[in-house]
Amino acid sequence: MKKNIYSGDYLMSLSDLRYLPRWIVLIIDLLIVTLAIAFSCFLIEKLTHSTHHVFFHNLYMYLTILGVSLVFMVVFHTYSGIIRHSTFIDLFKLLLMTFCTTITVGLINYIYYLGTGQWLIMLWLPYLLVFFAASFILLFMFRLFVKEFFYLARMFRRSTLRKRILVLGIDEQAVAVASTIIENPTLPYHIVGFLTQRQDYKRANLLGKPIYSVEKIESSTKAELLLDGVLLVKEMMTKEELNAWVNLFLEKGLQVFMAPSVQQLKNPSDLQTSIRKLEIEDLLNRKPITIVNDDLKIRHFEKSVLITGGAGSIGSEIVRQVATLNPSLIVVLDQAETPLYEIEMEMKSKFPDIHFEFVLADISNRHRLEPLFQKYNFSMVYHAAAYKHVPLIEENPHEGVLVNILGTKNLATLSSQYGVNRFVMVSTDKAVKPTNVMGATKRAAELFVQALQNTENNKTKFITTRFGNVLGSNGSVIPHFKKQIEKGGPVTITHPDIVRYFMTIPEACDLVLQAGTMGKGGEIFVFDMGEPVKILDLAKRMIKLSGFEPNVDIKITYTGLRPGEKLYEELLSDDAKTLATHNEKILISKDPNMEFKAIEQYTNQIIKAALRREKIQVVLLLKEIVPEFKSNNSIYEVLDK
Structure with a gap:
């Protein structure tokens, strides 16, 4: 009151x-x-x-x-x-x-x-x-x-409550969207005019509204312009053009709104719910990799597929994409009860004709997994289950070993034993020259899978995919920043110079599926992630996109690197060679590998140490398995000396 x-x-x-x-x-x-x-x-x-x-x-x-x-x-x-x-x-x-x-x-x-x-x-x-x-x-x-x-x-x-906005562009799409807004007085937007780079429209009008030039925006302040924001249709421009425009608008303190093309609207009245604020994902998103490959359909059509970690960010998207390929059965396995129930409800609603089985299980329990392989005769296994949070695994290295190494070993050996055609493992860029336990456990899992490929009597093709941070995934930095901004800040960053690679969830899953068809066995596929993004710049942009000024409305504070965290992530190790594929965005990394007998001995030792909760012994063995593993900002740094 x-x-x-x-x-x-x-x-x-x-x-x-x-x-x-x-x-x-x-x-x-x-x-x-x-x-x-x-x-x-x-x-x-x-x-x-x-x-x-x-x-x-x-x-x-x-x-x-x-x-x-x-x-x-x-x-x-x-x-x-x-x-x-x-x-x-x-x-x-x-x-x-x-x-x-x-x-x-x-x-x-x-x-x-x-x-x-x-x-x-x-x-x-x-x-x-x-x-x-x-x-x-x-x-x-x-x-x-x-x-x-x-x-x-x-x-x-x-x-007075409606936002005064310009519409970017003077083409048919822009005019159609503006016309729809003008004809609907219930929308909370008031079209002030149009914005274009062209110079020959300075004295022209569209729909009775003036046309502004870029020079007008660049030479004026927000108060002089009497504007709240700019509306654009994303499909009209490339990523580079989008970033250039957004930089200008944010510099002038203008909000940026996104509208779908008129063709995407089933009903013009849907525009009210379709217009939204520009999100940081729109700027980081690239044109998705698409590979026209009939083999993808062939390998899944009427086949039985197992997806571990199927309730997670990556796993659930793999489930959605595989379901469109008409397999005979999809077994979705996860140990998280509530997310598993949610994906079950979603899939049964969206794909009522696909046969699903939803299994609550821990991949470190081989006795729970083997009956599934015996019963369902899997053709494809997508292994996305893993512990991935760096600080938590740094504090609990034995848990990381039991899931990331033992769990992978169980699934891989069962796949080989029961003649699975292809086993595709989801890995991470943190496995390259790891500075934390999580990355080292994933690299050890990679070594085991690669070594198993060359064992006698193995007919399964073991394929590994490696990529960076995934936009919108559970625990990723962008949802974390959004929550902090909604609360009024501060936005916390570990270090002002930290950078990361980003990709979208659909991109990541597309890579996983395509790798499953491209691989001949034993490869590690890496994805061209583009240019790395400075996290500080990411935070500033997100604050501006939310209508605030960094360090004025929303403070940015530095908390220091977390245990095991490094400033720069890498997709390839220094001594790795790369091979091109028929898609220039996908490479094969030829990392050093290990004989199966050696990695099996190591994994048996480290699993026993993990079961005994011997943290130091676990990390010491990890450093033997992965010699390039050098702890950073961690209590385990003393082990490197």
Whole structure:
């Protein structure tokens, strides 16, 4: 309540009034009738050139007409409706009331003449005709004025709340979107004009709106422009163009809004829910990798597929994409109960014709996994289950070993034993020259899978995919920043110089699926992640996109590197060679590998140490398995000395 008072909510707005009491409306109507009587008297006297003012001084005439009008106002309830919502029915009631009043007054005037020999109203027929017209028009105009006043008040109030925006572009898409907004007054946007880079449109108008040049925006401040933001259609431009425009808008303090193309809208009214603020993902997202590969359909059609970690960010998207390929069965395995239930509900709703099995299980338990391989005869296994949070695994290295190494070993050996055609493992760029336990466990898992490829009697093709941070995945930096900004800050960054590679969830899953068809066995596929993103710049952009100023509205604070964290991630180790594929964005990393006998011995040792919760021994063995593993900002740094 206090907040509302100080924010100005205590001010009364006429447009907020519910309605006038009926007796006030009745009094106003009688005053209007009085005005109509006086106007009729004035007009008749002017027309007859009378100088005696017999009409104005005839009090009985006023009282008679007002009395009769009051009776018919009550009879027809002309005062009972809410004036601002007057309809044709209310207008018809006014017409009946004034007509009946005029006829009745005429009868009274004639009866008075028969009884007294004098006219109560001189020139009664012309006078009554003028009175009828004047009273009806004045009563109607009063209601029309009130109705229009409240409409304009609502429109004015709505326009002050609507965001004043420019539409980027003058092509058909931009004009179509702007036209849809202009024609829909319920949308919270007011189109001020259009924005273009072209110079030959400075004096032209579109839809009655001016066209602004880039120079106008660059040379003016937000206050001079009287703008709140800019609306753009993302499909109209490349990533580079989008970034350039957004940089300009954010520099001027303008909000950036995204609209779909008109063709994407099933109904123009959907535009209200389709326009949204530009998200940081829109700027980081690249054109997805697409490989036209019929082999992808062939390898999944009518086949049995196992997806571990199927309730996670990556795993659930793999489930969605595989479901479109019409497999005979998808087994979704995860140890997180609630997310597994949620993906079950989603899949049964979206793909009712696909056979799913949802299995709650821990991949470190081989006895739980083997019956699945015996029963379902999997053709493809997508292994996305893993512990991935660096600080947590740094504190609990034994848990990381049990899931990331033992779990992978269980799935890989069972896949080989039961003749799975292809085993695709999801790895991470943190496995390259790891500085933390999590990355080292993933690299050890990579070594085991690669070594298993070359064992005798193995027919399974073991394939590894390696990529960087995934936008929107559980625990990723962008959702974390969003929550901090929503709370008013501060936004916390571990180090001002830290950089990361980013890709979208669909991109990551597309890589996993394509690698499953491209691989011949034993490869590590790496993805061209583009340019790395400085996390500080990412945070500043997100703050600006939310309509705030970094370090003014939302503070940015530095917390220091977390245990095991490094400034720069790498997709390839220093001594790794790369091989090109038929897609320039996908490479094969030829990392050093290990003999199966050696890695099996190491994994047996480290698993025993993990089961005994021997943290130091676990990390020491990890450093033997992965010699390039050098701890950073961690209690395990002493082991490197």
